[in-house]
Amino acid sequence: MQRIAIIGTGNISHNHIQGYLEFPDRCQIVALVDIYPEKAEEKKKHYGLTEAKIYSNHQDILNDPSIDVFDICTPPYVHAAISIDALNAGKHVLCEKPMAASLQECDAMIAAAEASGKTLSIIAQNRFTDAFWRLKKVLESDQIGKICHAQVDSFWWRGHSYYDLWWRGTWEKEGGGCTLNHAVHHIDAIQWMLGFPTEVVAITTNVSHNNAEVEDLSAAIFKYDSGALTQLTASVVHHGEDQKIVIQGEKARISAPWDKFASIAAPNGFPIDERDTSLENQLEDSYQTVPRLTWTLHTGQIENFLHALQTGTAPLVDGPQGKRSLELITAIYKSAITRRIVSLPISASDPYYQTGGLVKMAPHFFEKSASVENFANEEAIPLGKDMDKGA
Template sequence: MARYRAAIVGTGAIATAHAAALRALGDRVELAAVVDVDRARATAFAAEWSVPTVAADLAGLLTGEHLDLVHICTPPAAHVPLALDCLRAGAHVVVEKPPTLSLADLDVLVEASRETGSHLATIFQHRFGAGAARLRGLIAAGELGRPLLATCETLWYRDQAYYEVPWRGKWETEGGGPTMGHGIHQFDLLLSVLGPWEQVTAVAARQARPVVTEDVSMALVTFADGTVASVVNSVLSPRQVSALRFDFEYATVELSHLYGYTDANWTITPAPGHEDLAERWAKASDSTEITDHLPQLTAVLDALDAGAPPPVTLAETRQTMEFIAAIYASAFTRRPISRGEIGAGHPFATSMNGTGAPWETSR
């Protein structure tokens, strides 16, 4: 199999997950370089992970090194310029969530990828667990019947000290609150299971945290096939949980965890007359834990080996990012938002706070 040369840009906490996954991939990929504006931190990271090259500037590294894959692990505001440098240099990109601060910025990357032929994948690792794959397979085979109802909850707790990091809690540097930066993993998994959404009706509020973004949001969602769902995102919840529930004609399937899951976190409750579904689910159990990036990065390399776009593709990412924009647009304009409504030039395409949050009295 091909051996890829990779670099990590940004050596903060999330970079460790990328480095660990790359090491676990063995001879398929070499972590050849790290980049960080903090030279001391980058040097320490490189020593820990046996990385031969440390650089302070990505553009210079791309000029002097051949890189197949660049992992962008910086705060969100830096993602677009860094990704553009990579794509234009012929390197594929793996970017942490959220990939951009707006739909308009994402479309810039879509166009750059089309022009250069280089790919960009967004880290949405929760799609890649065995339970999620099994659920999608059962749906595709029609074994669960029609999806009817779903609930999606990201109820987390972040105290005031968390927001002392300068870029957090601001539209211009984080892009949003828990809708953008916390709940995104759970409702991305929801969307990967249920498919295209059609309409969103939402509320958002700033209840308690010292931020200019929201600290809680709630949405009612209608999907293309008629399924209805609720989505709640919070950083105010002392009893933390990440939870998904899917009610089908023949069974309820649930996932409850916090930051990562195994098959033990999934349950299936068959409807009367469909008890065999529980047996089939149990027989296909898998012990893989989705707390790291290895399953998705394995899929990325598999796709590159095959000459295919790596998952999660820009088209898939756009569905999730448009959903986020729709939550904000509905909450701040106080009306339902339909898929496709937020087009080029729309205020919520260029910024997730669009026409302004109700609490932003200075606007």
Template sequence: MKTYRFGIIGCGRISENHMESIKVLPGARLAAVCDINAEALTKASRTYDCKGYTNYQEMLADSNIDVVNICTESGLHARIAIDAIQAGKHVLVEKPMAMSLAEADRMIAAARKVGVKLGVVHQNRFNKAIVKLRKAVEFERFGKLTHAAAVVRWNRNDEYYSQAPWRGTWEQDGGCLMNQSIHNIDLLQWMMGPVESLFAYTATNLRDIEGEDIGAVVLKFYNDALGIIEATTTIYPTNLEETLSIFGSNGTACIGGIAVNKIEAWRFPGDNEAAILADQGNEPPNVYGFGHADIIDDFMQAITEDREPAVSGEEGRKALEIILAIYHSAKYKKEVTLPLKEQFTIGIGL
């Protein structure tokens, strides 16, 4: 078995999920970490017994690194990813893959040109309940899809946003739709198919941030089904739920829990709903769930088999496009059709 040597850029909040996953995966080894924060870098390099870099360009010059995982603030994803790709590294980047479609397209084009793999971390696609839901969609158990709802009701208080100056900014982060709800938006479009049009309202009601802390969206899919997105980080006192509900002419499914990890309703002819609800795994310790190891493992297999990873750059681009369309709709108070015909970006230039 080939061993893939990983380098992680960014040793903040999400990086531990990557480090712990690499630690336990056969065929994976953490070779290096990088961060401009000396304390975070020292802690990570000592804990996982690997090299530490304060300059990511120096890390990219390390020939012992095969794969680079990017865990920095979102606004840096595209530049670092393209640099890593041009250095000949396979790249697995946290969500959102970029802050604009132009950036995302440059990343995808660069990976194709160099011949390396580009993947985006939407780990909830590997949740046990979501895998079961996806199979039901693929086998057309819902019949005609009629509508769906993606709901994220979480808490991110002032302390969360004050921990880092980039949080909640247009340049580096965006609001609750781009940061917290993008995973559920990815799942919504994965289950329901391409979005034809949408109309959105957003607001910043409780937090002193540039981005939104609540968003409400109505969508129309190309298959004539309708959708609803509710996203907020203003729930008190703690996280409440992340739920994805799918409805069709033959069945109903609702996946909930803290991070779309638990089947709340499963109603199809011939299925024993009570038995299905009783046969579920443990609640995840946090909103990140258990999927990071699975998505990293799939990425290694994609390299070995020379195929696209489960969540390729093209796949990661889809949720990004929907969110940019939402921001455009909210700003100009109009219905927006997809695919986007212009290169919208968030913030002042939207």
């Protein structure tokens, strides 16, 4: 039985609490920690967590032997400090995205996990969706041939007041805008599927949120050793939030939400009206024969984390995996700021790698013009469109 402390009880904690409650025979939430204790009290009452104690500081429970796991749902700028404190105290850690505010902090978290022998896992809940899980399995079948191009639309929409919350919209507290805190899900998914690129070029802007220092729209291109390209758009200005990943192979196109298309060339190379239905049927069979996941999104990742603790195996998304996503995001910001192509991996001596480097060099598109301590009637954060439609 793993005894869980939820650190930070804002909106995203709903998804974590609901996940743990699916496994009452494997875990129990015994502590709720928030600098606003009334938020923790609200979650305790809402979910009937009668055995959970309320704390206002995570340091108050570091040496509590009745706690096994720190589940960190705080704003990003304290992810590293709390994770390292917990690991050094002999606790396992499941930390929300983004992993940390810098690659240097990621290294410190990974080192703390290795030194303590405890498990560190970073939230990347899109890996635990049938749409992405099945898409990856079809890719691994090699039926579409060499990968040529991927289109990643990480389209979200947030109203102007979204950035009024006190920690959002600042480089120091949030660490970045939509590229870091929204597109991280799709960035993790595409590097999980296609591997790590060698070059990144990008541009960022803020077109709709003049109460935030950070970007609300970015466009990036990743180049791989094979010559393939990924084209990524990160946004919080897209009405409808029509998110997708489209992967073009030499033989066919596949995508999430699921679709497939295999062209046939005429002798002159132009596509004919007829499609390669034989290949399309094979792709459909490959997709449909992948078993559906029993648990999805945060619940799926929590189940994977609990399984890792029970069996002593590595979780699907460990510290190094969490760092890979942040390295791509760091490269996007560096390219946009310097107006240059960035080669990967980023050197540990690079200012953008180091803690405080990005904050020092990042542009302020606007200055933060409002600071709301808390929003009323907080609910679970919507996690985007159903990527399984059409399956």
